Amino acid sequence: MGGTDITNDGCIGPKSTAFYELRGKGGAGAVTVSECMVHPKTDGSHAYHLDTSILNSLASATYTADxxxxxxxxxxxxxxxxxxxxxxxxxxKSRQKSMHQWGPSDTVRPDGIEVKALTKELIDEIVASYKETASLAKRAGFEMIMVHGGHGWLINQFLSPYFNKRTDEYGGSLENRCRFAMEVLKAVREGVGPGFPIEFRxxxxxLFEGGYTLEDxxxxxxxxEPYIDLLHVSAGTYQRxxxxxxxxxxxxxxxxxxxAAEIKKHVSIPVATIGGLNxxxxxxxxxxxxxxxxxYMARALLADPFLPRKVMENRDQEIVKCLRCFTCMAERAATSTRRCTVNPLIGREIEGDEIQPAPVKKKVLVAGGGPGxxxxxxxxxxxxxxxxxxxxEEELGGILKSEQALPFKHEMYELAGTYELLARQAGVEIxxxxxxxxxxxxxxxxxxxxxxxxxRPLVxxxxxxxxxxxxxxNNYYKEKEKVGDEVVVFGGGLAGCECAIHLGMEGKKVRLVEMREVLAPDANVRHRPLLLKEIDKYAEIYTGYKGLEVTAEGVWCENKEGEKVLVPGSTVICALGQRSRTDIVDELRDCAPYVAVIGDASKVSTITNAVYWGYHAALDI
Structure with a gap:
């Protein structure tokens, strides 16, 4: 998982060192620090660099490896x-657009940015930088090198017929398109010497038309294969x-x-796989x-850094599973920090992962058994x-209970059970x-x-x-049998959209009504585009439609032209949002010397905030 507190000159910040350390402490066999950009001259990305001309670069890498x-x-x-x-x-992003972009071939990116083809001289310079950086990594105490050759980055761009239109020795045939990767791997070997593991990702x-196939x-x-010790097989490209x-x-x-399974049949070196495994x-x-x-795991170890250790200690039931909600990657894109829905310590490991005993033991009452x-x-x-x-309620979980009806969100429902188990084991009286x-x-x-x-639901x-x-x-999980074959989902926020997708997957005719012009504005920037693709598959969309009346035939709406129209459906799912239980908060606000209001009771927000605020409220007692 890419760095967060990267210094202005590309050094590994102390928060990232602590982040990677905890994954090692949690029992992972190997921990990969990413991404270290080898040639800032042609890749000015704000990422790690390893360069003796940068004060603290080698030192911060050494402390991290240690x-x-x-x-x-x-x-x-x-x-x-x-x-x-x-x-x-x-x-x-304005600075990003002002940078020179280099690739295998002259082209213009879909966003209009011009890309220049790398010259042979620049290719040689980049290859040499891989050797130098690998050598410095070994000096810093790293015991393995992963060369990133996937996901649409430079090496992948050379491998891909979609990106690579060269006519020299680096383009055309598959062997020619592999030339740059082979030169890089040979250079890395020269930098680290024999007997040092080199992994290629x-x-x-x-997985898109015009790109290379599994056969390729x-x-x-x-x-x-002759140049590496481990082949790490991922999929796709970031861009497409x-x-x-x-x-x-x-x-x-x-x-x-x-x-990975298919490629493993054709090579004799070890093969690694990755992708949403938890x-x-x-x-x-x-x-x-x-x-x-x-x-390999990435997001799974963000959610629970101790996952490998729990497996080794036969504590599988205590694993806090990744929800694949993309909070982690959305936060990185938005603020260059880390946040995880289920792990409030994420990105703050430098504060310590051990919960310190309180100097004075107190009696604590928690009102509400949701995630927070x-x-x-x-x-x-x-x-x-x-x-x-x-x-x-009779069952713990709060708003998570409603997720049990959506198979693709079942891990979110399971989260309440995991948190309950951890709480009971810690001695909580429930x-x-x-x-x-x-x-x-x-x-x-x-x-x-x-x-x-x-x-509570807004009605x-x-x-x-x-x-x-x-x-x-919220009650769909209890009243599924009431839902007919034609459904109007009334409300196009995140909850409404995900329910519409599920109903569409079940084969129902789904019409999604939203007063605003956009769907799911409350979804994060990584999840939302994928959500909208699914919506396009499974629902008819009516945006700019204001609901006026619900009848047995469907929902009467006013459209953008001011006309009254019926959106038909025998069942209506009301997904018009939530409202904080302020009445309960007002009643209880003065009932203890220390009172903290967390999660939706404070502000209708996300599970992420509920868990994070709950964690810190408890630490403050």
């Missing part, structure tokens, strides 16, 4: 060059298949494994069936406090079917109260919205 290795993991570093997509991760297939991927692997390279929640776990049983099966020799409340209770109990958590009222709170006389009462006073044919989206 931090990983001290826990028994092998420290690896990914050497890369963005080519024609230099500056992709810059937050200052490639896309098994580019097999041939590329055979050309490169983000949801392929990073499989979304709409795809099967392990959907890219077939690429279930230890599936990973064991992949290796047992000979589809790959090694399994559960995580707050778990954290407070680990600090040694006496913790009582009350949930007014009471369901128990509402925290002012009287209850005064009876318990807690030293601290965390209000995690969540939100405006639209005629017919309380009819028998209307299902509130």
């Amino acid at each position: 931090a990983i290795r001290r826990h028994g993991a092998i420290a690896s570093i990914e050497l890369s060059h963005s080519g024609m997509y230099a500056g992709t991760y810059m937050t200052d 490639m896309s098994g297939s580019e 991927g097999v041939e590329i692997a055979k050309f490169l 298949g983000f949801g392929d390279t990073h499989p979304s929640m709409f795809k099967e776990h392990g959907c890219n494994v077939y690429l 279930d230890p049983a599936q990973m064991e099966q992949i290796i047992a069936e000979g589809k790959a020799d090694i399994v 409340g559960l995580y707050a209770a778990y954290t407070a109990a680990r600090r040694g406090h006496q913790v009582i958590l009350c949930e007014k 009471h369901t079917s128990t509402a925290v009222t002012k009287e209850y709170a005064e009876k318990e006389n807690a030293d601290a109260l965390i209000i995690a009462a969540g939100s 405006p006073p639209i005629p017919g919205l309380n009819g028998e044919n209307v299902v509130i989206v």
Whole structure:
């Protein structure tokens, strides 16, 4: 996972060192630091550089390699060059557009940026920079090198017939298109010497028309095999298949494994696979069936850095699974930091991963058993406090309960169970079917109260919205049998869109009504484009439609032209948003010396914020 606190001159910041160290401490066999750009002259991306002319560059790399290795993991570093997509991760896009972009061939990118073909002299210079950077990485204490040759970056651009239109020795035939990669790998070997593991990361297939196929991927692997010790098979390109390279929640776990499995049949070196894997049983099966020799994880180890250690200690049920929600990658694109929906420590590992005992043990009452409340209770109990958590419903989970009806979001539903298990193991006393009222709170006389009462569905006073044919989206999991074959999803936010996709997948005729001009503005920037693609497959879209009345025939709306039109459907799913339970907050605000309001009870937001606020509220007691 790419760096975050990268210094202005490309050094590894202390937060990233701590981030990579915790993945080593968590039991990973190897931890790869990414991405180190080898040739800033032609790739001015804001990423790591390794250069003795930069003060602290070698030192920060050395401290990072040592931090990983001290826990028994092998420290690896990914050497890369963005080519024609230099500056992709810059937050200052105007600066990115002012950079010179270099690639295999002269072209103009889809966004209008001109790309210049690399000359032979520049190619030689870049190849030499791989050797020099690899040598410095070895000096810094890294014990493996990963050469990034996939995902649409420079080496992949040379391998791809879509990007590479050269007519010299670097273009045309597949062997010629592999030449640059082979020269890079030979140079890296010269830099690190014999007996030092070199890994090559490639896309098994580019997975788009005009790119190379799996059959080509097999041939590329055979050309490169003599120069490497490990072949790491990924998929797709960032630019033309983000949801392929990073499989979304709409795809099967392990959907890219077939690429590694096929390539493994044709090479004798170990092969690694990757792509949305977070279930230890599936990973064991992949290796047992000979589809790959090694399994890589990225997002799964953001969600739970201790996943490998939990597997080794037979604690699989305690694994906090990645939800494939893309919060992590959206945050990196937006702010160049890390955030994870299920792991509030992400990017802040430098603060320490051990929960410190509270100097004074207190009685803590948590009102609400959703994700924020559960995580707050778990954290407070680990600090040694006496913790009582009350949930007014029969089942814990809060808004997560509704996700059990959507197969592609089942891990979000499972999250509540995992958090409950962790909380109980930490000693939290849990009471369901128990509402925290002012009287209850005064009876318990807690030293601290965390209000995690969540939100309630927003149901405006639209005629017919309380009819028998209307299902509130939060209650869909309890009332699935009420839903007919023609459905109007009333509300095009994230919840409405995901419900519409699910209903469409079930074969129902779905019409999605949204008053605004855009769908799912509350979805993050990585998830939203993939969500909209699915919506296009499974629903008819009516944006700019204001709902006026719900009847047995559907929803009467006013369209952009001011006309009254019927959007037909025998069932209406109401997905018009949530509203904070401010009445509960107002009732309980003065019921303990320390009171914290978290999650939707404070502001209708995301699970990410609920968990993060709950964690820190508990630390503050």
